Amino acid sequence: MELRTIRIDGTTRAARVEGDQLVLLDASDVGALLRSGADRNADGATVEIATADHAPLVTHPDKIVCVGVNYADHIAEMGRDVPPAPTYFAKFRQALIGARDDIMLPVPTVSTSIDWEGELAIVIGAEARHASASEAQACIAGFTVLNDVSVRDYQRRTTQFLAGKTFEGMTPLGPGLVTVEELGDGSGLEITTEVDGVVKQSSNTSQLVFGAIDIVQDLSTIITLEPGDVIATGTPGGVGAARTPPEWMSNGTLLRTTIAGIGECTNTCRLPG
Amino acid sequence: MELRTIRIDGTTRAARVEGDQLVLLDASDVGALLRSGADRNADGATVEIATADHAPLVTHPDKIVCVGVNYADHIAEMGRDVPPAPTYFAKFRQALIGARDDIMLPVPTVSTSIDWEGELAIVIGAEARHASASEAQACIAGFTVLNDVSVRDYQRRTTQFLAGKTFEGMTPLGPGLVTVEELGDGSGLEITTEVDGVVKQSSNTSQLVFGAIDIVQDLSTIITLEPGDVIATGTPGGVGAARTPPEWMSNGTLLRTTIAGIGECTNTCRLPG
Numbered sequence: 001m002e003l004r005t006i007r008i009d010g011t012t013r014a015a016r017v018e019g020d021q022l023v024l025l026d027a028s029d030v031g032a033l034l035r036s037g038a039d040r041n042a043d044g045a046t047v048e049i050a051t052a053d054h055a056p057l058v059t060h061p062d063k064i065v066c067v068g069v070n071y072a073d074h075i076a077e078m079g080r081d082v083p084p085a086p087t088y089f090a091k092f093r094q095a096l097i098g099a100r101d102d103i104m105l106p107v108p109t110v111s112t113s114i115d116w117e118g119e120l121a122i123v124i125g126a127e128a129r130h131a132s133a134s135e136a137q138a139c140i141a142g143f144t145v146l147n148d149v150s151v152r153d154y155q156r157r158t159t160q161f162l163a164g165k166t167f168e169g170m171t172p173l174g175p176g177l178v179t180v181e182e183l184g185d186g187s188g189l190e191i192t193t194e195v196d197g198v199v200k201q202s203s204n205t206s207q208l209v210f211g212a213i214d215i216v217q218d219l220s221t222i223i224t225l226e227p228g229d230v231i232a233t234g235t236p237g238g239v240g241a242a243r244t245p246p247e248w249m250s251n252g253t254l255l256r257t258t259i260a261g262i263g264e265c266t267n268t269c270r271l272p273g
Numbered sequence: 274m275e276l277r278t279i280r281i282d283g284t285t286r287a288a289r290v291e292g293d294q295l296v297l298l299d300a301s302d303v304g305a306l307l308r309s310g311a312d313r314n315a316d317g318a319t320v321e322i323a324t325a326d327h328a329p330l331v332t333h334p335d336k337i338v339c340v341g342v343n344y345a346d347h348i349a350e351m352g353r354d355v356p357p358a359p360t361y362f363a364k365f366r367q368a369l370i371g372a373r374d375d376i377m378l379p380v381p382t383v384s385t386s387i388d389w390e391g392e393l394a395i396v397i398g399a400e401a402r403h404a405s406a407s408e409a410q411a412c413i414a415g416f417t418v419l420n421d422v423s424v425r426d427y428q429r430r431t432t433q434f435l436a437g438k439t440f441e442g443m444t445p446l447g448p449g450l451v452t453v454e455e456l457g458d459g460s461g462l463e464i465t466t467e468v469d470g471v472v473k474q475s476s477n478t479s480q481l482v483f484g485a486i487d488i489v490q491d492l493s494t495i496i497t498l499e500p501g502d503v504i505a506t507g508t509p510g511g512v513g514a515a516r517t518p519p520e521w522m523s524n525g526t527l528l529r530t531t532i533a534g535i536g537e538c539t540n541t542c543r544l545p546g
Contacts, residue, residue: 063365068433080432087431090363092336094496110494129441154495158360159353160341161433168402168496221383222427223367223441 002176002263003040003142005029007053007098014038017176021046030177031058031228034125034141056096057144057174058123062226064091065219066119066148068161070209070234077242086210086218089161091148091232095171099263102270103149104169105251114170114249114269117148117235118193118257120186120205122212123177124229128220136216139225142179143186143212145265146232147172147193147257149249152241172257172265173230183261186212190260191236196253203236205259210234275449275536276313276415278302280326280371287311290449294319303450304331304501307398307414329369330417330447331396335499337364338492339392339421339438343482343507350515359483359491362434364421364505368444372536375543376422377442378524387443387522387542390421390508391466391530393459393478395485396450397502401493409489412498415452416459416485418538419505420445420466420530422522425514445530445538446503456534459485463533464509469526476509478532483507
């Protein structure tokens, strides 16, 4: 099953994919659907996918946790060591945009070092605390696509990544949540990032150092995971910062982030005004 | 003016301090009060402060941002350099507890390196984005007390602090929001942390490298600040990790965090069960 969140009639709604149609469900977004347990198989009005306006898949996640340095090839290109445990940082909800929305660039006087990071994201479907491996698998609703678009100079101005990772309106999330019935633990999925039509990242989620179940289990030792929480699992090699010379996105750059079996985000970078 | 959030009748309520009484207001907590703009001067039923059960001052902040390495003496004891910009990391709401609540220790097999970090916290009262210095001052509702109780081995297991900073039920916040009419920019306030009655941290918020207005202005370059957002400004020298030998809190340890002109959090560390 695939679930999406669209903008319609001045608000947002959760919907289920049926062929080329979206069936509207009784929840304001997929996060609210997961929290309320509303019937995801219900009948409802339909909207053509081709004309739908996608909101961030989860509009108000309780938490957005990102995992850094979690693909062996990206660890090598950034000159880091394989960490003994998942490297966590956060992102705030104002960073999120829909799967077809423009990426809101900061003005050039703030930063021009805008980089891509295609990622598999976990969406939590049930509360989890001190989870076993089987409980960790059971609390995952499914997976989606996220691009952890990064403002590298802000990421690197101190030891902590947060500043460069939570810029407003720069993180595509969606278009759909594909459920665990189809994707299992999220391993074995081809992941690709294209920038202006050129493949820059191409890997497979089987290359994750810490997989989805490892991450959920470890996080639940620290804090209660809630339905609608989003966990980005990290990016493979091929980011702009690691290229010689470094490559950055700018006004008009087209970013396409694809995970086989889930879908793609297609976003254009835009300067304000 | 001082505002608090208490637990009452199976829910939470915002309240205004009047002498030794709390006047209940029309909002579920101080965060909701700031978001709704409900009348903070309204009349209402009263509760004695002495018998009140304090909830986290803001129960569901949209964001909790923490600033690290922001007092010169703490920077020296941790062997870090003075950063060129504020060092930000996040905390999630499940970390928060009330000003008199027990601190929920992780079981010893998870961690025993539990440290104190007394901090001045900013509470945002109005939306702010790309704020000037005067706009940054204007969007601050006031200040409160926070202890960024830290699980040091989780903080240090990777480069990113988040894991050690957002353990469930370990971060006292409150008891009251004292408004900017009384505290201005939050500078010049004595801040003290006592552990089992012994003063471990004693400094003044004038020693902050980046003050409240600097932090709010810089953060608003990155993301929109919202009413009820909480920003912890960093801790002075004297933490347990920097002592020889290191000192940790354990079951029964009494932690008292005081800021002159605001109030104090008094919390006992407790193992589960």
